[in-house]
Amino acid sequence: IMEILKLVKQELSGEKSTLSPLASH
Incomplete structure (x- = not known):
């Protein structure tokens, strides 16, 4: 894991703009 x-x-x-919202939540 x-x-x-x-x-x-x-x-x-690498893709902050793409997974930023997902990571935030």
Whole structure:
């Protein structure tokens, strides 16, 4: 699970404008 979270974090950092709202909630 940790690896998945890391990958997701990388994607969030790469696409802030796209997943920013999702991450906020």
